[in-house]
Amino acid sequence: MNAIASIPGKSQIEDPIVRFSGVRKSYDGETLVVRDLNLDIVRGEFLTLLGPSGSGKTTSLMMLAGFEAPTEGTISIGGKDVTALPPHRRGIGVVFQNYSLFPHMTIGQNVGYPLRVRGTAQDEIDKRVMEALEMVELGAFGDRRPAQLSGGQQQRAALARALVFRPDLVLLDEPLGALDKQLREQMQYELKRLHEELKVTMVYVTHDQTEALTMSDRIAVFNDGRIQQLARPADLYENPQNAFVAEFVGENNRLSGIVTGVGENSVQVDVGGAAVVKARTSSRFAKGEKAVLSLRPERVAVAQAGKWENDFTVDIDKVVYLGDINRLLLRFAGGSEFAVRVANVGSGPAYKRGDSVRIAWRQADCLAFPAE
Amino acid sequence: MSATTTLADTGQVPRRLRTLVRRAERQHLTKMLALMAPSVVFVALLFVVPIALFLFRSVDNVEIPKYLPSTVAEIGQWHEGEMPPEGVYRALTEDLIALKGEPEAAVLGRRLNYSVPGFRGLVTRTVRQLPDTVPASARDLLAGIDERWLDPVYWATLKQQSGRITDFYLLSAMDLQRGTDGAITQVDETQAVFLSLYGRTLYTSVGVTVICLLIGYPVAAVMASAGPAAANWLLMLVLVPFWTSLLVRTTAWVVLLQTEGLVNKILIYLGIINEPLSLMFNTAGVFIAMVHVLLPYMILPLYSVMKGVSPVHLRAASSLGAPPVTVFRTVYLPLTIPGIAAGCTLVFVLSVGFYVTPALVGGPSDQMIGYFIAYFTNSAVNWGLASALGAFLILVIAAIYLVLGKVVGFDKLRVR
Numbered sequence: 070m071n072a073i074a075s076i077p078g079k080s081q082i083e084d085p086i087v088r089f090s091g092v093r094k095s096y097d098g099e100t101l102v103v104r105d106l107n108l109d110i111v112r113g114e115f116l117t118l119l120g121p122s123g124s125g126k127t128t129s130l131m132m133l134a135g136f137e138a139p140t141e142g143t144i145s146i147g148g149k150d151v152t153a154l155p156p157h158r159r160g161i162g163v164v165f166q167n168y169s170l171f172p173h174m175t176i177g178q179n180v181g182y183p184l185r186v187r188g189t190a191q192d193e194i195d196k197r198v199m200e201a202l203e204m205v206e207l208g209a210f211g212d213r214r215p216a217q218l219s220g221g222q223q224q225r226a227a228l229a230r231a232l233v234f235r236p237d238l239v240l241l242d243e244p245l246g247a248l249d250k251q252l253r254e255q256m257q258y259e260l261k262r263l264h265e266e267l268k269v270t271m272v273y274v275t276h277d278q279t280e281a282l283t284m285s286d287r288i289a290v291f292n293d294g295r296i297q298q299l300a301r302p303a304d305l306y307e308n309p310q311n312a313f314v315a316e317f318v319g320e321n322n323r324l325s326g327i328v329t330g331v332g333e334n335s336v337q338v339d340v341g342g343a344a345v346v347k348a349r350t351s352s353r354f355a356k357g358e359k360a361v362l363s364l365r366p367e368r369v370a371v372a373q374a375g376k377w378e379n380d381f382t383v384d385i386d387k388v389v390y391l392g393d394i395n396r397l398l399l400r401f402a403g404g405s406e407f408a409v410r411v412a413n414v415g416s417g418p419a420y421k422r423g424d425s426v427r428i429a430w431r432q433a434d435c436l437a438f439p440a441e
Numbered sequence: 442m443s444a445t446t447t448l449a450d451t452g453q454v455p456r457r458l459r460t461l462v463r464r465a466e467r468q469h470l471t472k473m474l475a476l477m478a479p480s481v482v483f484v485a486l487l488f489v490v491p492i493a494l495f496l497f498r499s500v501d502n503v504e505i506p507k508y509l510p511s512t513v514a515e516i517g518q519w520h521e522g523e524m525p526p527e528g529v530y531r532a533l534t535e536d537l538i539a540l541k542g543e544p545e546a547a548v549l550g551r552r553l554n555y556s557v558p559g560f561r562g563l564v565t566r567t568v569r570q571l572p573d574t575v576p577a578s579a580r581d582l583l584a585g586i587d588e589r590w591l592d593p594v595y596w597a598t599l600k601q602q603s604g605r606i607t608d609f610y611l612l613s614a615m616d617l618q619r620g621t622d623g624a625i626t627q628v629d630e631t632q633a634v635f636l637s638l639y640g641r642t643l644y645t646s647v648g649v650t651v652i653c654l655l656i657g658y659p660v661a662a663v664m665a666s667a668g669p670a671a672a673n674w675l676l677m678l679v680l681v682p683f684w685t686s687l688l689v690r691t692t693a694w695v696v697l698l699q700t701e702g703l704v705n706k707i708l709i710y711l712g713i714i715n716e717p718l719s720l721m722f723n724t725a726g727v728f729i730a731m732v733h734v735l736l737p738y739m740i741l742p743l744y745s746v747m748k749g750v751s752p753v754h755l756r757a758a759s760s761l762g763a764p765p766v767t768v769f770r771t772v773y774l775p776l777t778i779p780g781i782a783a784g785c786t787l788v789f790v791l792s793v794g795f796y797v798t799p800a801l802v803g804g805p806s807d808q809m810i811g812y813f814i815a816y817f818t819n820s821a822v823n824w825g826l827a828s829a830l831g832a833f834l835i836l837v838i839a840a841i842y843l844v845l846g847k848v849v850g851f852d853k854l855r856v857r
Contacts, residue, residue, distance in 0.1 A: 136756055156759040157768075163760040169753045173775045183761035186771070227757075234762065 084148075085109035086238060086270050087133060092142035094128055102128045104294040106142070110272060112237075115264050117273045117281040120291030121317070127242060129291070130274045134240050135159050146238065157186075162231030162239040162269075166246045168223045170215035176202070176226050177211030183234040201229040204263070221252045225259070232267065241273045245280065257284055278318045282306065290314050308351075312438045315363035322369075322407050324362040325440060328354045336437045338362055340402035347378045348437040359440035368434035369409040371397065372418065377429035383407070385424045395420060399428065499614075499829035502607035504552040505599070508545055509536040513603040516596070521622075525596050530579040533599075537568050538575065555823065556598045556609060563589050607825075614829035635813075635830070639837070642809040645724075645799075646792040649731045650739075653788050654781065656732065657739035661780070662773075664740070665747035679740050687734060691798045694730040695721065698802065722804040730802045731792055738791060739784040746780030782849045790838055810834055 087110035094103040103125040110116050118126040131137040133144060135156035143152045151159055170179045180201050184194045202208050205225040215223055224244055231239055241260075245253045261284050264271050275281055281288045282302045290297045290305065290313075298310045309315035316323060326340035331354050338360045339345050348362050370377065386406075387398040394410045397420055401407035409428060411420065420426065506513050511532035519525040540546040546568045550561035570586045583590040601619065602609060612618060616633040617625050627633065664675045682690060697703045698720040705717035720726050750773065758768040796811030810830055817827035 134756075134760055136760075155764075156756070157762050157764050159760075160762070161760060163757065165753050165757060167751065167753050169751070169757040171754055171758070171772055171776075182758070182763075182771070186758075186761065186763040186767050230757075230761065 082109045082111060084112070086112045086147060087272075088145045089129070089133075090143055090145075092129070092132065092139045092144060094125070094132060094137065095140050101140075101294050103132070103139075106296065108289060108296065108299070110238075110270060111287075113268050113270055114286040115261070115271045115273065115284060117275060117285040117288045118291055119275060119278060119281040119288050119318070121276055124291040125294040126274050126276075126289075126291040130240055130242055130272060133272065134161055134163050160234075160236050160238075162234070162236040164224070164227050164231045164239070164241045164244045166243040168215065168220070168247075169227055170223055170230070172215055174215075175211065176207065176213050176215065176218065179215065179226060180211075180230045180233050182230065187234065197233055201233040202226070204232070205229045205259070220248050221256060224248065224256065228260075228263070232263070232269070236269065238270045238272070241271060243275055244273075246275075253280070260284065282318070288318075290317060292317070309363065309436065312361045312363060312441070315436060315438070320366050320408070322362075322364045322366060324364070324402050324407075326360060326362070326402070328356055328358045328360050328437075331356060335432060336360060338437060342402045344381060344402050346402075346435060347432040348435040349433050350437040352437070352439050354437070354439070360437045361440050362435055362437050364430060364435045366396075366408045366410050369428050369430045371409050371411050372427050373429070375429070378432035379435065380427070380429040382425055382427050385420055385422055385426055387422060388420050397426070399426070401428075495824075495828050496832050496835075497828075498824050499610045499826075499832045500606050500608065501825065502602060502605055502609070504549050505602050506605055508540060508549045509533065509599070509603075512536050512599060516600045516603055519596065519600065521593065521597060521600075524591070524593070525580075527578065527580055529596070530583055530590075531575060534571065534575050534579040534583060537564070538571050538573065541568055541571060541573075551822075553598065553602075555613070555826070556602060557594060559589075560595065560598070563587055563595065610825035610829035611832070613826055614833055638808075638810055638813060639833070641807075642793055643837070645727065645731070645807075645809060646789050646795075649728060649735060649792045650785050650789045652728065652732050653736050653739040654785060657736055657743055657784065658777075658781070661740045661743035661747055664744050665750070666752075676744070679737050679744075682734070683737055688797060690734060691730055691801050694726070694733070694798075694802055698726050698729065721802060722807075724803070724807050726802040727799045727807045730798045731795060734798060735788045735792055738787045742783040742787060743777065743780040746777050746783070750776045778849065782845060786842065786845060789841070793834065793838060 087108075089106045089108040092103060092106040093101055095101050102123075106125075106129055108129075118129060120126045128137060132139050135151070135154060139152060143150050145151060146159065146161075170176070171182070174182070177198050181194045181198045184197060189197075198211065199208065202211055205228055207222060207225055207229065210218065210222065210226070215226070218226065224247075228244070244260075245256050248256060257280060260271075260273075273281075273284065282305075285302055287299060287301055288305050289299045292313050298305060298314045300308075300310075305314065305318050309318065312323070315321050324338075324340045324346065326338040326346070328336050329339045329345060330337035334349060334351065335347060336350050336354050337345050337347050340362065346362060348360075350360075354360060381401065383399045383401045385397050386400045389396040389398065392413065394412055397409050397411060399407045399409065509532075512529065515529045515532040516525075519529050537546075540549065546565060547561075550564040553564060554561035567583065567586050567590075572582075576582050580590075589595060601623070608619070612625065613628075614635050616628050616636045618628050619625055660675070660679070664672050664679075667675060695702075699705075700717045700719065700721070702720070704720060705714075708714045709717065718725075720729065754772055754776065755768055758772045759765070763771065793809075794811050795809055796815055799807050799809050800812055800815075814827050814830050814834075817823045817830065
């Protein structure tokens with residue numbers, strides 16, 4: 070990985086390219102869409118704002134681009150307060166979710182637009198437009214109209230247009246949202262390649278956690294107008310700070326119960342159905358408190374010999390065939406749905422509804438959070 | 442891909458397939474035609490055919506061949522530069538005797554009077570004084586009744602206008618006339634009215650269109666960017682004039698604009714003016730009332746096009762470094778050109794044909810072509826000239842539409 074890999078998960082750092090401090094946004098004067106956003110963006114990083122719709126991630130991005138004004142707080146870029154600066158003077162490249170290419174211009178004219186409005190000389194424009202188009206592999210498409218391009222090509226052209234004036238900061242608002250799955254994956258790699266080549270700072274908004282995990286240096290998980298966690302992808306997946314992050318990022322089994330025993334960084338939780346689960350925690354619990362447990366399906370061993378802290382035998386409720394794996398839905402902890410995965414290796418037992426199966430997992434793989 | 446290739450390769454299956462497809466298309470077409478038939482029949486019978494018939498009147502020369510059949514047959518023997526032979530005089534006398542006491546004499550007189558002023562009087566007087574039978578010399582008889590029958594001008598007119606088709610009305614509508622020698626010349630300046638009338642009509646229409654565009658564009662832009670509730674209210678305000686009759690609105694303007702009207706009273710009360718402005722029976726009144734009447738026709742097409750301009754394009758432009766004025770000039774304006782073209786075409790075409798508003802609010806020198814068509818249809822009963830004026834109006838509009846279509850593109854002139 071690159072130098073960015075050492076970025077801490079802290080919200081305050083030295084010399085950030087962007088700093089949100091105390092930013093709040095309300096459209097109706099009653100409900101806050103963004104509550105108290107404090108975020109520093111590191112020069113050169115690929116930061117993803119991840120969250121469900123209505124979580125405030127897009128509003129935060131739009132405030133950074135200058136299309137929305139914060140109700141309170143300040144936004145600074147490169148140490149300069151830009152809160153009141155109109156979008157055209159911020160020098161930020163923006164790629165939108167919908168095809169934002171101007172339909173009355175050719176692809177070349179679209180890509181040259183930011184240079185034209187800056188009064189760049191025509192031969193310089195021609196040269197840089199060609200470079201930008203070749204960079205996104207659209208060198209031969211300069212004379213086409215946007216409508217003659219496929220969705221993926223249009224988004225690549227939009228990307229070239231946002232990069233051609235060499236901004237330090239590029240914002241991407243779900244740019245792959247309208248593309249089909251295969252194209253989306255291809256574009257993810259392309260974006261990542263451009264990010265590494267150009268060393269620009271990219272702020273990427275998405276609701277797709279896979280996209281966030283594959284591309285980002287850091288991910289800020291938004292919910293309810295707040296950043297729930299800001300961390301590198303692996304940290305986010307392995308050590309979610311609360312139940313929301315655990316559930317939103319990756320697949321997750323959620324169990325809730327009452328704490329029956331407390332150890333050092335560990336708890337025992339009665340999840341009902343005569344099952345007591347041992348779990349890791351970083352929170353302080355007292356006996357009798359409610360707790361939520363989070364367990365990744367792939368961390369559950371199915372029908373394997375070995376010693377595990379948690380070991381149960383349960384009934385199979387449903388078998389879902391997914392090709393590479395079979396997903397077993399189990400009846401566990403008094404009936405709540407519990408999913409595990411079994412790799413489809415071609416041999417091994419055939420699972421069917423009503424069978425009993427042994428499941429087991431490590432205490433370290435199961436996280437306990439206080440119930441909200 | 443492979444499926445179509447196989448089908449094309451095997452000879453028989455595609456033919457069957459083609460028959461099936463063609464049959465399906467035919468059924469579809471039949472259904473469409475059946476659905477459209479009522480409106481097509483209605484428009485054809487009550488609109489296209491009457492208009493075509495009326496336009497034919499601009500070249501139709503019914504009266505002279507009908508009421509002077511013998512004269513028309515004989516007059517070919519007369520060559521200009523000499524006096525008409527006796528046979529021609531005799532034929533005319535017979536024709537006129539047949540018209541004695543008939544109302545058609547007046548119709549014929551009126552038609553001849555269009556070509557030569559005074560011809561009507563000559564005809565009625567002659568018809569009145571003719572005996573019941575033709576004497577030995579018809580020429581002496583006619584010359585005895587009125588000396589003008591010895592003037593070749595009247596005979597030249599009769600000869601010229603003896604055909605079933607005439608260019609007389611079309612020429613008149615262009616301020617042109619055909620002299621007795623057959624050459625086309627301009628009419629006297631004192632009699633030339635129509636060219637300046639076309640000029641005034643075009644000038645007024647262009648002026649009204651431009652004012653409507655300047656006033657309507659910002660309104661439409663605000664409506665298109667407003668929230669749904671506000672946009673509905675604005676739309677209703679724009680549409681209210683649509684729901685009131687044109688006549689009522691124009692009459693209201695008469696009340697408002699007259700010297701003692703509301704507008705002048707308020708301006709004087711506010712101390713902006715001392716003397717009442719003359720806003721009625723002049724060009725200002727015509728412009729005010731026409732702009733008011735036609736504004737919705739500009740705003741609605743603009744609005745519907747502006748509604749389709751994605752705000753993302755504007756955001757994109759401004760994020761790429763374009764200040765607001767540049768965003769407007771390079772993105773918003775080009776994207777709304779279809780609306781401008783559609784709105785301007787609509788307002789222009791409607792205002793070219795305006796009649797009631799200039800008639801009520803304008804002065805005598807503000808009347809547009811519609812007024813004269815109505816005048817020649819209703820008052821002067823010169824349908825030939827009325828339809829010639831109408832024909833040129835259609836030509837002018839068609840020409841403007843074609844030019845606009847070439848410049849802007851026909852697909853953009855649609856009103857959505």
